[in-house]
Amino acid sequence: MSLPPIRLVASIVAAGVCALYAVVTVTLGQHVTARVAYARAAHEALSVARIARTGTVRPPLTVAPLLSMGSVVRVRTELERTYGRAVGRIGVVDRTLILGSGRHRAVVVPYKDADEWDIAGAVALGADVLRGVWTLSLIAGLAAMLACAQGVLAARRLAAGDAAGGHLSAAGACVALLLGSSVVIVRARLEILVASTAIGAASDGIRRLDPTAVPLPSQALATIGIFLVALAAVAAVLASVWMSSARRGWTHRRETWTAWTFLAPSALHMTVFTVIPLLFTLWVSFHDWDLLRDRKPFVGLANYREMIADPVFWTALKNTAIYALYVPVTMLLALGAALLLNRPMRGIRVLRAMVFIPTVVSFAAIAIVWQWMFNADYGLLNYILRSVGLNGVDWLGNPSTALLAVMIVSAWIQIGYQMIVYLAGLQGIPTTLYEAATLDGASRWQRFTRITVPLLRPTSVYLFVTGVIWSFQVFTLVYVMTEGGPVHSTDVLVYRIYQNAWEFRRMGYASAMSWFLFALLLALTITQWRILNRRVEHAA
């Protein structure tokens, strides 16, 4: 009797796992969709309650036990048992009431008794999105693991010539897959049933409502669709990797498998929180995307056109570019500090630490301290200026000095970091070079300009480009110290993006600007690579 080849068994198991995965993905998607609709119904009910403001409906039951009952059907049965008679659905004229706040918000839908007169009870719908998904995932995961284990066992037994045991294990794998998927499907169906009943109950109360007037908790469907596509993409990548490793033999496959298990957490996270967002924000930038409105119409390039026509955007871009000028100035200071602190001296480590501290501390607190330093009447800075005979300046109140003030703080923060990098660079220069130059009669200045500066050039290029990239992302200082003012004099790109997205609720426009910023920074990074690579080629 010929044994089924190991590869065939492995493929069957792999196909089964993929099928289970697909089932889980689809049912999870349905489940999540239902949950979102459920939450939306709850939110709309909340709006009804706000608009109607009756306040006369008193639910006879408290929210917590209702929530713990979970399903509408069971709550209704419970009510009927309590009141000893049938309860009817809520009518159009009745109101929906909201209890609780924050994450534990619940909608309470009043139920009338049989003669449609008294309020007999209430049904609470928890607006708790995604509850229960974890159980589903757990079941699916356990089934998949069981199936995999059985599949491996089957392969091993078949390889060892134990045909009966192999077939038994293969059958076990199939059973595990079947059971797993059916449990998942049944459970998801039940959840969806419950959710749709709940939505029916809640939406009865909102017929008179203008849907466009209802702010929603979130625009979820598109995002969740993308999330699922991401998962599917990861699965596809894994499958193709698996297939392509087939021709290189079993050990290579095993190594691939091991490597991917090491990589899976970070790769999945990268997909969901880096790759997808990058594309998603491009998608958002083509829409008029208001977080609180249900409709997010496609507007094409309108956001980009508006950006180009927006004078405030250009002001912000100009300010950001001017702000970046602090980088070269700080580099000069940092080089000076590095030279000063690159000598054997008692307490040198303490001094270096003192210079480095501003780099590690948090920006918000620092920004507050500096705002006090810059105070026009009572600040330390103006006191020092006046005591040496100069006039005080209204640093943050004057449009012509506010950006300069922010640049001063940034210089103060960055100088320690740049100094440490320069110190590392200085210590990498062989002392023999200096000794040889001294023997040849080179002066201190000549040694500096002919040896130190050229050999530090890669360090300088690195510091300059990363500094500029960093400076294009300045936010906290501006947010705390000036809020972009006075009259947009410290308005920078990231502050523009933040304000548009979270204060003006214009996510689409903000996304367009962030894509512009991304392109800009990408160009800078590529330039940096070019410069550094050219340097390396020259050196080689």
Next chain:
Amino acid sequence: MPRKTAASGLLQLGASAAAVAFALVMLLPFLWMLSTSLMNEFEVFSYPPPLVPASPRWQNYPEALSAMPFGRFFVNSAVLALFTVVGQVATGAAAGYAFARFQFAGRSALFAGYLGALMVPAIVLLIPRFLIVDALGGVDTVAGLVSTELVSAWSVFMMRQFFLALPRDMEDAARIDGASEWAVFWHIALPLARPALATLALFAFIDAWKSFLWPLVVTRSMEQRVVEVGVASFHGLYYANWPYQMAAAVTALVPIIVVFLLTQRYFTRGIALTGFK
């Protein structure tokens, strides 16, 4: 050549003095902050500004800190930092090890992807990450706050560089003795990587503690704010009371400065080791 030595000695002395003066100037805002934090509410509005408080008013601290739930802020920041450190160290070590040690299908493509992610500035991801976390119901929750910070391409890259430089003799020996890949990683490679892991954890901690924009947008209620954002909103609330604000700033800065002073040598070494932060 006695004259030249004297001149050189003088130059050395001058340089030392300049170094000390420079370091003191750098420290000035901190000293001014400490001094103001102990002043009377009205004492600060006098000219010339008093450099030290007439009589230190220690009550500023309890008063300022009880005006907002600062204890809660610190817990939130600590939770964020803890998850960030654990997440980034764990995933960074595992992924970096895989890239450095295994020949597997999809390696170069995946690594190119990680390098690409390294170049994406955080601000570009801010809006979509917020929308995704919002869609998953994570806005204003701890889970939403920490979820995006668990992995960084930077930590993967750094750990890969470290493992590439690490000799693999001991791992091979363990493999010959029949250890599984996970055992080799867990019992051999990770203990050897301890210094790199410490540096990575330190940088992750500082970054998490300093992060501002993401916690600002993803948290809404006072109970979910982190220290950084809390201090900023305190600033908006007690705008005219500088001693209170300085007391809050001191409180926010103390933990991170203590951490820095305790781990100072890791910093310099980390910057040198990783080819800059």
